[in-house]
Amino acid sequence: MTVSDIVKSFGLKIRAGKNRLDEEVRGGYTGDLLSDVIAHSRKGNIWVTIQTHPNIVAVATMKELAGIILTGGREPDSETLRKAEEEGMPILVSSLLAFELTGKLYQMGISGMG
Amino acid sequence: MSGAENNIHLHEMFHIAGGNFTNAGSISSQVKKILKEAGFSSRVIRRTSIATFEAEMNVICYASRGNLSLFITPDFLKIVVEDEGIGIPDVDLAMQEGYSTASERIHELGFGAGMGLSNIKNNTDGMILTSKFGQGTHLEFLISLEGEDKSVPLLNAGG
Ligand SMILES: Nc1ncnc2c1ncn2[C@@H]1O[C@H](COP(=O)(O)OP(=O)(O)OP(=O)(O)O)[C@@H](O)[C@H]1O
Ligand SMILES: [Mg+2]
Numbered sequence: 001m002t003v004s005d006i007v008k009s010f011g012l013k014i015r016a017g018k019n020r021l022d023e024e025v026r027g028g029y030t031g032d033l034l035s036d037v038i039a040h041s042r043k044g045n046i047w048v049t050i051q052t053h054p055n056i057v058a059v060a061t062m063k064e065l066a067g068i069i070l071t072g073g074r075e076p077d078s079e080t081l082r083k084a085e086e087e088g089m090p091i092l093v094s095s096l097l098a099f100e101l102t103g104k105l106y107q108m109g110i111s112g113m114g
Numbered sequence: 115m116s117g118a119e120n121n122i123h124l125h126e127m128f129h130i131a132g133g134n135f136t137n138a139g140s141i142s143s144q145v146k147k148i149l150k151e152a153g154f155s156s157r158v159i160r161r162t163s164i165a166t167f168e169a170e171m172n173v174i175c176y177a178s179r180g181n182l183s184l185f186i187t188p189d190f191l192k193i194v195v196e197d198e199g200i201g202i203p204d205v206d207l208a209m210q211e212g213y214s215t216a217s218e219r220i221h222e223l224g225f226g227a228g229m230g231l232s233n234i235k236n237n238t239d240g241m242i243l244t245s246k247f248g249q250g251t252h253l254e255f256l257i258s259l260e261g262e263d264k265s266v267p268l269l270n271a272g273g
Contacts, residue, residue, distance in 0.1 A: 032224055033221075033224055033225065033226065033227035033229070034171075034224045034225060034227075035168060035171075035225065035227045035228075035229035035230045035233055036227040036229050038164055038167075038168070038229070038233050039227075039229045039232070039233055039236075051223075051224045053138075053223065053224070054139065055138060055139045055167075055224065056224075058139045058142065058143060058163075058167060059167075062146075062160055062163045062164050062167065063160075064160075
């Protein structure tokens with residue numbers, strides 16, 4: 001499954017990294033504390049969070065994540081978008097809340113294990 | 115140590131302002147850029163970036179001011195972070211996963227999981243943390259370059 005498949009399934013809004021959506025998604029992680037995400041996410045994960053500041057791009061790039069989904073309709077800061085374009089990191093927006101979206105991703109076959 | 119000191123091909127120092135969350139992460143991205151341009155492997159870049167990010171964030175979250183220095187030698191990368199601030203009363207306790215004194219405001223910004231120091235430990239090949247309560251904290255860590263391609267230009271420059 002690719003980032004693009006997830007975008008289509010949930011009608012996510014694409015805010016950055018539209019050229020990187022064919023990346024394969026291997027597992028996912030949901031969390032809002034960056035060091036926890038650094039410790040537990042794995043390469044290829046899709047990351048579900050409510051954080052919108054530029055450091056989410058730094059974390060996702062360091063951990064080679066497949067993309068970031070902001071929940072509850074939260075929009076990324078403008079600096080976050082600039083950084084995400086520079087790094088080629090997809091940033092997607094969902095109107096669903098984190099629990100809801102994570103559950104749906106899980107149903108789709110994306111497990112917590114990378 | 116003098117033999118190793120002679121082999122330092124790059125030494126850069128960055129200033130970190132405590133409480134400045136607007137520029138948070140900028141020093142670790144500069145360090146990352148230096149290592150990328152120097153041609154280090156993605157593993158070395160990833161481990162150094164993670165540890166540097168966590169060290170930078172701790173100075174921003176808890177200290178008044180600090181300096182982060184990057185040393186590149188043929189055998190290892192070394193990062194030294196010194197800060198002035200409240201310091202850490204119990205270093206062993208601070209090292210424990212989940213232990214955090216982060217305020218509500220820091221939590222809202224996404225910090226305070228109590229995972230930072232253990233992330234540093236898990237991504238480096240040696241780490242020393244010392245602190246004088248009420249004065250400041252000294253952290254240093256090494257990333258081994260064993261197995262790295264020694265044709266990295268920075269390692270040959272000026273040798
Ligand atoms: N430079 C520092 N100066 C003063 N206290 C520090 C410093 N670095 C760490 N600490 C103390 O050690 C605790 C644990 O640090 P650690 O980085 O492991 O977790 P955290 O910063 O609380 O949360 P996280 O890193 O997961 O966002 C901190 O909450 C703080 O009390
Ligand atoms: Mg920390």
